[in-house]
């Protein structure tokens with residue numbers, strides 16, 4: 001690029017960045033808000049409770065993201081197995097570039113290799129350069145279906161959605177925020193968190209809108225949206241690795257299958273293996289957040305150790321109402337499953 005053209009582009013981008021920040025500041029003041037666990041707010045934007053941390057990034061992502069037909073977008077409600085799904089998708093898509101013995105997953109947490117669109121890529125920069133990433137590009141987001149940019153919905157790109165039963169998800173989230181809570185902010189009790197959940201006040205929620213939005217999309221467009229559940233993956237991961245590879249457009253060859261590549265990726269990305277990697281035991285994000293906060297127990301049914309019957313009944317009754325007639329059910333773990 002010519003120097004003058006380059007300078008003009010930079011100036012116009014800086015101007016656009018300033019204009020956006022200004023617009024964002026004005027917009028946020030007009031939105032309904034509720035206190036969040038971290039002392040910040042959840043803002044009600046287009047029907048979604050957005051944490052203040054990701055709000056500006058979400059707007060930039062919605063406006064500026066240029067999707068490619070070969071992109072794969074991994075989408076989850078928080079604490080549903082995002083770290084796991086990112087590792088699997090990365091290992092599957094990059095197996096031609098790196099054998100597992102040299103995988104970047106050995107030295108980087110999967111969140112660094114598959115960044116969030118709203119939290120990382122568009123967090124501060126409305127015009128990130130995403131052109132030099134080799135195909136298939138893999139991105140992730142916690143954004144509900146209704147808020148996705150129409151370019152994603154209208155393109156041929158693939159969406160992989162992973163959700164988890166709300167009871168385990170809530171317990172996982174409670175532990176997670178307990179570790180990240182600023183000292184100046186009072187700890188939130190499980191009772192309070194259940195109450196927030198039932199009022200729809202979860203980051204990127206209401207939770208039921210999140211799971212139902214993608215459920216409906218997967219029913220209408222099964223070739224575009226692959227809908228997965230954490231509990232199914234815990235029961236049988238190998239067939240899920242194959243399904244994921246097929247769906248992402250990088251199926252395993254017969255030779256790879258014979259060599260045991262599918263099983264190798266499944267076991268490489270298992271909770272026990274990833275949790276014990278040095279990078280995930282001691283590594284950190286540039287913000288200081290420790291990688292180990294993404295690995296706790298990785299089990300189904302741990303909610304039974306934390307939630308009392310009143311909390312469970314309240315959440316289950318609400319979920320039954322919200323999911324009624326959809327044909328979708330959660331797997332809650334050993335206590336209620338057949």
Ligand code: PAP
Nearest residue numbers: 078079080081082083084172270271295296297298
């Ligand atoms: P995020 O949405 O903030 O990125 P996410 O990775 O979705 O978090 O959720 C973390 C949960 O996934 C933790 O669950 P727990 O609190 O019930 O233990 C974490 O232990 C679990 N997890 C992380 N990696 C794996 C894995 N490889 N297999 C299974 N579960 C995993």
